[in-house]
Amino acid sequence: MTARLGAIHRYPVKSTRGESPSSAVVEPWGLRDDRRWALVDRDGRAVTARTHQTLLLVSARCTATGITASAAGRDDLTVPFPTGPVEPVRHFRKTMMTVPAGRSADTWFTELLDEPVRLMYQADPRTRPVDPEFGRPDDRVSLADGYPLLLASTSSLAALNAWIATGPYAAEGPMDMRRFRPNLVVDGAPAWAEDDWRRIRIGAAEFRVVKGCNRCVLTTVDPDTAARGREPLVTLAQHRQWDRSVWFASNLIPDNPGVRLTVGDELTVLESAARRRPVDAADQDN
Template sequence: MPVLSQIYIYPVKSLAGIAVTEWPVDSNGLRFDRKWMLIDAQQQFLSQRSLPQMALIKPHIEGDCLILSAPNQPELELPLHPTGGDEVEVGIWHDRCLAKSVSPAADEWFSRFLQTDCRLVYHPDEQIRQVDQRYAQPADQTAFSDGFPFLIISENSLNALNQLLDAPVSMLRFRPNLVVTDCDSHAEDHWRQIKINNIAFRLPKPCSRCAVPGIDPETAVRNKEPLATLNRIRRWENKLYFGQNALHDKAGTLSVGDWVDILESGEKQPPLP
């Protein structure tokens, strides 16, 4: 039976993630996942696509604080449960939603390191951002993720890809939330419903990939791989796919080592050979 082998949260959208062994799940997904986000002067989200050096900013959580570190910068300490701030309407791809500003000190810290004017905002607990209703139910919601609260990838999907590369890449390139072992490569392409520790998940849509997997998370240097190989083996209708988006049905807790029950399978998505 498949097993949950890794759990990652990304408190600030497009910054480095945090590996955890046990973590609560709330209405938006893994707690604190993509709760914060950087925006530009037009209130549009910023990511490694345009600012690869965002990968070098590392978060960690201590007590009630989110602490951010970056090369040649003093640490930035933020409250894990922010309050107040100015209301800002922000853009995430084609979505618009309400956020709140964090502080001028945080804005200055990020602007200095990234060498671009930006602001840090957070997703208020009372704000509901509904998931795209083409793939979701009315109650499904997320914070500042691209579109879905979870991304699931199997270890053997990465292993199969790495066998085709001259230099292997780490799972961190693909920024999953949940990594599963003890299953075939790309087994997740067939999963429609799974259950982990009594939390049921629906997998309605494969994850199309942008340029971020081509950025080395340790150096922020762009590489042609693994995107060049994905373009050869995981291309469908002019998009590259790796991993599956997922939605959850209730709150709970996930732990590394939990069994992954496959409740429903279907045709491969996308329908690659």
């Protein structure tokens, strides 16, 4: 079977529900309109669904002039692109420069979370470099955790779900791909083949596959209810654990930004090389 792009997802506001357009333009720092907005607390630290699971129940969609956010039982919030002086936001001990979205947006999200927060916009993503260990000096990223895009495979998810089905928390499965919040979902590739990809082309867009994605507690939160469980981390720890982390999906950096991706585009592996393979947790050194 030929591997193809099966779905595209973008998340206008960090940690909220995403959109699934049929096509999207690749920019140097990620998909256009992906993760350019984020919430911060009173100390300027990023607020995410790792600690505020309610954000996963908020829908955010792009408009020509900004974004619109929706949540059950609340009036929609429409926010225009803000202008003004930038302010620093801290996330994972790194600084991101952003512009305040304004009082009405702050009030809407503060009431939703029952905690003082502010909505911020990354007006200039050229200011935030990726981790130099895995990127080049001119690589940039939006307000995503670390890299411009995340790619996941439906075959790898099927393999993970098969493992979960035989484990102690089988009732929590199967996992939905939304748990992993990828930008690009690939159909037709062998399970875990993405571990060894180094460079790929999807349609006319070329990417470096710079590293796997180590997964956090956010994957244990049901995207429909915001309830927290144990999976998929328990099963990933048994089958996909190395370097003291568990792994699912792969981080991408675009090499020829400006190209439009469309669902159905063919994926071609341009370069591959065996990476360190996952090992069972029982084989780890304690």
